[in-house]
Amino acid sequence: MSRKLHLALHPYGVGGPGQHGLWKDPRVAKDASIDIGYYLRQAEAAEHALFDALFIVDSQFINATYPPHYLNRLEPLTLLSAVAVRTRHLGLVGTASSTYNSPFNLARRFASLDHISGGRAGWNVVTSFDTGTARNYGLDEHLDYTTRYGRALESVEVIRGLWDSYEDDAFPADPERGLFLDPDKLHALEHRGEHFKVAGPLNLSRSPQGQPVIFQAGVSEEGRDLAARVAEGIYAPGGSLAQAQEYYADIKRRTAAHGRDPEHIKIFINGGPVVAATDEAARLREREIFEEDNDLERSLALLGRSFGAYDFTGHDLDAPFPDIAHLAEKGGRTAAGKIIERARTENLTLRQVVTSASEFRRSPFVGAPATVAETIEKWFAAGTFDGINLAFRTFEELDLFVDGVVPLLQERGLFRTEYEADTLRGNLGLPVPENRHTAARRAAQG
Amino acid sequence: MSRKLHLALHPYGVGGPGQHGLWKDPRVAKDASIDIGYYLRQAEAAEHALFDALFIVDSQFINATYPPHYLNRLEPLTLLSAVAVRTRHLGLVGTASSTYNSPFNLARRFASLDHISGGRAGWNVVTSFDTGTARNYGLDEHLDYTTRYGRALESVEVIRGLWDSYEDDAFPADPERGLFLDPDKLHALEHRGEHFKVAGPLNLSRSPQGQPVIFQAGVSEEGRDLAARVAEGIYAPGGSLAQAQEYYADIKRRTAAHGRDPEHIKIFINGGPVVAATDEAARLREREIFEEDNDLERSLALLGRSFGAYDFTGHDLDAPFPDIAHLAEKGGRTAAGKIIERARTENLTLRQVVTSASEFRRSPFVGAPATVAETIEKWFAAGTFDGINLAFRTFEELDLFVDGVVPLLQERGLFRTEYEADTLRGNLGLPVPENRHTAARRAAQG
Numbered sequence: 104m105s106r107k108l109h110l111a112l113h114p115y116g117v118g119g120p121g122q123h124g125l126w127k128d129p130r131v132a133k134d135a136s137i138d139i140g141y142y143l144r145q146a147e148a149a150e151h152a153l154f155d156a157l158f159i160v161d162s163q164f165i166n167a168t169y170p171p172h173y174l175n176r177l178e179p180l181t182l183l184s185a186v187a188v189r190t191r192h193l194g195l196v197g198t199a200s201s202t203y204n205s206p207f208n209l210a211r212r213f214a215s216l217d218h219i220s221g222g223r224a225g226w227n228v229v230t231s232f233d234t235g236t237a238r239n240y241g242l243d244e245h246l247d248y249t250t251r252y253g254r255a256l257e258s259v260e261v262i263r264g265l266w267d268s269y270e271d272d273a274f275p276a277d278p279e280r281g282l283f284l285d286p287d288k289l290h291a292l293e294h295r296g297e298h299f300k301v302a303g304p305l306n307l308s309r310s311p312q313g314q315p316v317i318f319q320a321g322v323s324e325e326g327r328d329l330a331a332r333v334a335e336g337i338y339a340p341g342g343s344l345a346q347a348q349e350y351y352a353d354i355k356r357r358t359a360a361h362g363r364d365p366e367h368i369k370i371f372i373n374g375g376p377v378v379a380a381t382d383e384a385a386r387l388r389e390r391e392i393f394e395e396d397n398d399l400e401r402s403l404a405l406l407g408r409s410f411g412a413y414d415f416t417g418h419d420l421d422a423p424f425p426d427i428a429h430l431a432e433k434g435g436r437t438a439a440g441k442i443i444e445r446a447r448t449e450n451l452t453l454r455q456v457v458t459s460a461s462e463f464r465r466s467p468f469v470g471a472p473a474t475v476a477e478t479i480e481k482w483f484a485a486g487t488f489d490g491i492n493l494a495f496r497t498f499e500e501l502d503l504f505v506d507g508v509v510p511l512l513q514e515r516g517l518f519r520t521e522y523e524a525d526t527l528r529g530n531l532g533l534p535v536p537e538n539r540h541t542a543a544r545r546a547a548q549g
Numbered sequence: 550m551s552r553k554l555h556l557a558l559h560p561y562g563v564g565g566p567g568q569h570g571l572w573k574d575p576r577v578a579k580d581a582s583i584d585i586g587y588y589l590r591q592a593e594a595a596e597h598a599l600f601d602a603l604f605i606v607d608s609q610f611i612n613a614t615y616p617p618h619y620l621n622r623l624e625p626l627t628l629l630s631a632v633a634v635r636t637r638h639l640g641l642v643g644t645a646s647s648t649y650n651s652p653f654n655l656a657r658r659f660a661s662l663d664h665i666s667g668g669r670a671g672w673n674v675v676t677s678f679d680t681g682t683a684r685n686y687g688l689d690e691h692l693d694y695t696t697r698y699g700r701a702l703e704s705v706e707v708i709r710g711l712w713d714s715y716e717d718d719a720f721p722a723d724p725e726r727g728l729f730l731d732p733d734k735l736h737a738l739e740h741r742g743e744h745f746k747v748a749g750p751l752n753l754s755r756s757p758q759g760q761p762v763i764f765q766a767g768v769s770e771e772g773r774d775l776a777a778r779v780a781e782g783i784y785a786p787g788g789s790l791a792q793a794q795e796y797y798a799d800i801k802r803r804t805a806a807h808g809r810d811p812e813h814i815k816i817f818i819n820g821g822p823v824v825a826a827t828d829e830a831a832r833l834r835e836r837e838i839f840e841e842d843n844d845l846e847r848s849l850a851l852l853g854r855s856f857g858a859y860d861f862t863g864h865d866l867d868a869p870f871p872d873i874a875h876l877a878e879k880g881g882r883t884a885a886g887k888i889i890e891r892a893r894t895e896n897l898t899l900r901q902v903v904t905s906a907s908e909f910r911r912s913p914f915v916g917a918p919a920t921v922a923e924t925i926e927k928w929f930a931a932g933t934f935d936g937i938n939l940a941f942r943t944f945e946e947l948d949l950f951v952d953g954v955v956p957l958l959q960e961r962g963l964f965r966t967e968y969e970a971d972t973l974r975g976n977l978g979l980p981v982p983e984n985r986h987t988a989a990r991r992a993a994q995g
Contacts, residue, residue: 117729126722126729133722137754139634139665163653165752167732174730175720175754178661184630185665188585205649207609207685215624219585219631238748239653274621276572276579283563283572284620286613302684306611308583308621 108483108517109490109531110509111156111196111371112149112501114142117171119160120405121396121464122496126171130497136176139185144498146186149193152505153519155530156194156225158318158338158371158492159183163200164235166412168404180212187220194527196225196318196336201258202251203231203240206301209258210265213315214307222312222526226262227338228319228329230255234411252325254298259317259333261301264292266314267539268304290540312526313535321354322438331357334368335533338492341373342463347487369531374491376468378475378503389469392496397461399454406457409439420454472507479508480515554929554963555936555977556955557602557642557817558595558947560588563617565606566851567842567910568942572617576943582622585631590944592632595639598951599965601976602640602671604764604784604817604938605629609646610681612858614850626658633666640973642671642764642782647704648697649677649686652747655704656711659761660753668758668972672708673784674765674775676701680857698771700744705763705779707747710738712760713985714750736986758972759981767800768884777803780814781979784938787819788909793933815977820937822914824921824949835915838942843907845900852903855885866900918953925954926961 116136118125125131135141146157159179167174179197187195195216199209209226217224230251231237237245246254273288292303320338321330330337331354339350355365377392379385399420407413410430418425424446431439446456467482468475468491482488495501512518524530562582564571571577581587592603605625613620625643633641641662645655655672663670676697677683683691692700719734738749766784767776776783777800785796801811823838825831845866853859856876864871870892877885892902913928914921914937928934941947958964970976 127724127727133720137664143634163657163752165750167730167735171729174735174752175715176752177664178657178753180627181630181658181661181665184627185634188589188631189634203651204654205686208650208654211609211624212627215627218583218623219627235748238746240651241746243746269621274579278573281573283617284613289613289620300684300687300689302681304611306609306620306622307624 106483106489107519107532108479108512109155109369109371110152110518111158111194111490111492112145112154113158113160113373113492113494114145115172115494115496116141116176119170119172119494121170121401121461122172123170123401124395125496128497130499136172136174139177139182142177142182142186143189145501146190146193148498148501148505150190152509153522154193154493155490156196156223156527157183157186158196158227159198160227161198161200161229162236163203163231163239164233166235180216183224184216184219187216187223190220190223192223192522192525192530194223194225194316194530195220196227196316196527198227198229200229200231200236201255202229202246203236204258206258206261206299207265207303207305210262210305211307213262214266214305214310217310217312217315218307220310222310222528224310224312225316225318225336225527227336228255228259228317228334233408248325250298252329256329256332257296257298261292261294261296261299263314263536264294264539265301265303265305266309268292268306269308270538270541271309273308288540309538310526312528313538316527316531316533327354327357330354330368331361331363336531337368337370339370339372339488340463344467344482344485344487347372347482348485351486351488367533369489369533371490371492372488373464373466373494374468375464375466375494376475376504376508377466378468378470378472378500378507380471382470382474385470385474389466393461393465399457402457402461406442406460409442415453415457418453420457421452424451424453424456472503472511475504475508476511476515479512480517483517552929552935553965553978554925554958555815555817556598556600556964557604557640557936557938558591558600559604559606559819559938559940560591561618561940561942562587562622565616565618565940567616567847567907568618569616569847570841571942574943576945582618582620585623585628588623588628588632589635591947592636592639594944594947594951596636598955599968600639600939601936602642602669602973603629603632604642604673605644606673607644607646607675608682609649609677609685610679612681626662629670630662630665633662633669636666636669638669638968638971638976640669640671640762640976641666642673642762642973644673644675646675646677646682647701648675648692649682652704652707652745653711653749653751656708656751657753659708660712660751660756663756663758663761664753666756668756668974670756670758671762671764671782671973674701674705674763674780679854694771696744698775702775702778703742703744707738707740707742707745709760709982710740710985711747711749711751712755714738714752715754716984716987717755719754734986755984756972758974759984762973762977762979769887773800773803776800776814777807777809782936782977783814783816785816785818785934786909790913790928790931790933793818793928794931797932797934813979815935815979817936817938818934819910819912820914820939821910821912822921822939822941822950822954823912824914824916824918824946824953826917828916828920831916831920835912839907839911845903848903848907852888852906855888861899861903864899866903867898870897870899870902918949918957921950921954922957922961925958926963929963 183195270288294301318336319330319334321327377389403415629641716734764782765776765780767773823835849861
């Protein structure tokens with residue numbers, strides 16, 4: 104098989120969504136989410152196993168009901184910069200909101216990480232939709248849907264423009280000519296758009312990979328369109344094999360429709376595997392974890408977050424899903440809208456909705472190492488993903504995957520046996536974007 | 550002497566203000582300002598020499614006339630985070646503008662660096678006064694003086710509030726009680742002020758030093774007042790011994806007037822020493838450097854930056870200083886105002902103004918190691934500073950200071966022979982601020 108599988112590691116410290124009980128595990132350090140040592144150990148293990156990237160998600164609003172890892176965790180870019188100097192090949196993908204960061208600051212910080220890591224930075228572009236986050240940034244309400252996505256697209260365009268401020272040969276640093284900078288190779292941006300006015304230039308040059316890699320997590324119509332326009336990597340939603348196939352084909356088709364090579368957008372699904380010595384032991388363990396982490400109270404709270412921290416506890420679990428369409432419409436919460444639509448169409452109760460939401464997050468990769476390797480190959484061959492974003496509850500589970508499953512993926516010719524490159528683009532098989540001003544100059548000169 | 554001298558290192562890569570020719574030195578790597586290896590080597594040397602901190606300054610606007618180090622350099626916090634995991638005792642002070650960053654983002658990023666470094670983070674609070682920077686952040690003009698300083702003060706207050714979101718014992722993580730977080734120890738901020746509305750809480754707990762250390766560089770009346778209110782460290786302007794004494798006494802007096810212990814604000818002057826085998830060799834070298842880096846054209850450009858990138862080249866150098874008071878008044882450029890006032894009072898020509906501005910930046914610490922150590926002691930004893938911010942042109946000059954001068958300072962009982970603590974506060978002799986909610990609870994309980 105010539106298509107190559109990509110693997111990323113997604114650390115969840117003391118426990119992310121659906122892992123509320125993880126911190127009680129004696130093997131989990133109680134301060135994992137704020138201990139850089141935990142992330143360095145994850146990163147070193149991932150690099151040892153030839154993974155493509157470390158993937159750090161983020162959020163900015165909390166209250167006491169949030170998952171343990173959300174309550175108290177490191178900011179993604181400061182975290183990844185520390186990891187950069189302790190690794191050499193691992194990609195470093197950090198999440199940052201295009202809603203509540205100025206493009207100039209984001210451009211600088213990711214370009215800086217890109218230099219520090221020698222060309223391994225990636226930006227996972229998210230928009231922030233909850234009222235709690237808005238209230239941390241001076242607003243009383245979150246921005247509406249169209250504004251958020253328009254702003255995200257324009258933010259990426261501005262930031263890419265800033266990343267091209269210097270052409271690659273802008274610094275001759277030639278003492279004989281007395282020329283440190285060639286001023287013709289420095290370009291201001293002078294962007295004036297609907298959401299942003301940014302003059303530039305950026306005070307930072309390009310790294311060996313030209314520009315950091317753009318990741319996105321498009322689920323809604325507008326999200327998928329944004330991904331197809333600008334993303335080079337996607338953090339995909341998950342679900343069944345058929346759902347993953349539909350998503351994969353749709354994104355590749357949309358990308359081609361925007362005139363882009365569909366090979367230049369890599370789709371990662373959420374893998375969170377459960378590996379054990381035998382299939383039976385793995386299935387038992389998976390059920391145990393699932394039941395422990397998905398008691399009704401927590402699942403209802405998680406479901407409520409899609410509706411702006413709505414409290415479902417007063418509702419009858421076995422009555423039809425409550426009529427809260429106004430909450431889904433407020434500011435365009437599309438995930439919430441989809442839940443309501445499905446509940447109506449399929450005539451579901453609240454219990455059925457909450458159970459199926461938990462099921463959706465269940466990993467398809469459960470079993471002994473051989474079973475997991477086989478399942479991964481089957482899904483990969485079926486056109487469901489280019490890569491998997493893996494999360495492990497403990498270092499023991501991480502080691503089981505690395506020592507047990509990775510060698511089998513390599514034997515099957517699915518996964519690399521050495522890094523292809525020193526940059527994230529190189530390992531993902533993505534092209535280095537030519538500097539736009541150099542390209543324009545070349546075009547003008549024929 | 551019981552007062553202890555503090556030393557910080559201030560890396561200038563390929564050359565900061567007044568160092569336009571440094572990049573031509575064959576000992577200076579042409580990519581020093583964007584090479585994390587350069588900063589790691591500086592940091593490791595500083596820690597080996599028991600320095601208190603690495604001090605990273607910043608700016609966000611450039612054009613082709615700017616000093617080489619400004620043109621292309623790493624963003625301070627991503628830089629310092631990488632340094633954090635390669636050092637154990639060195640303080641990490643990063644500059645960030647309170648004008649163009651939201652308090653929530655700044656609070657998170659510095660708190661994150663504080664955790665990654667185990668309590669060694671410091672924030673150098675600056676306000677951004679130039680039009681070029683404003684144009685990178687959506688504005689056509691910079692904010693006026695009062696707005697900038699009011700915003701800076703409120704920003705520090707909000708950020709300190711966010712840093713106290715969690716009390717120190719907020720996470721019992723007790724499996725027996727099933728209690729990861731004690732929700733009574735998590736506090737929203739609900740700040741609604743003139744410049745900011747920030748609800749909180751911050752999703753990050755306090756580090757071993759409680760809160761990052763606040764640095765500032767107050768020169769103007771309002772700047773000095775802001776420093777006296779909130780700063781725990783100051784990056785002082787420099788000048789003659791008498792000027793430094795006046796500044797030192799003024800800041801300590803203002804700090805006491807705000808009800809604070811004047812020992813809890815540490816004043817660092819810009820030291821940039823020139824050390825050589827003999828006094829004569831050092832003086833020659835200093836003059837050579839000074840003349841090389843302060844040709845009239847560059848000095849005029851540097852002076853022009855105080856007036857919003859004003860171009861002085863058309864003016865007669867030996868005529869009275871030009872009448873450009875309107876540029877100083879625009880948005881309250883206080884440094885420019887002071888220059889004009891002095892030129893009028895002392896009846897100075899443009900040449901005299903530009904020469905004296907260059908002289909002001911000249912280091913008082915020039916000579917053989919014994920002479921430099923003696924001069925440092927004399928200035929220190931005269932009440933001019935608590936610490937020195939040192940910048941070296943080459944690693945050879947850094948080594949000469951570390952191997953030649955530091956042991957003499959230690960012999961004189963001025964400088965430590967081992968680190969007092971693992972945190973920046975500990976080494977600077979600053980107290981750990983008690984969490985405000987814990988303090989309130991204690992007060993309420995009598």
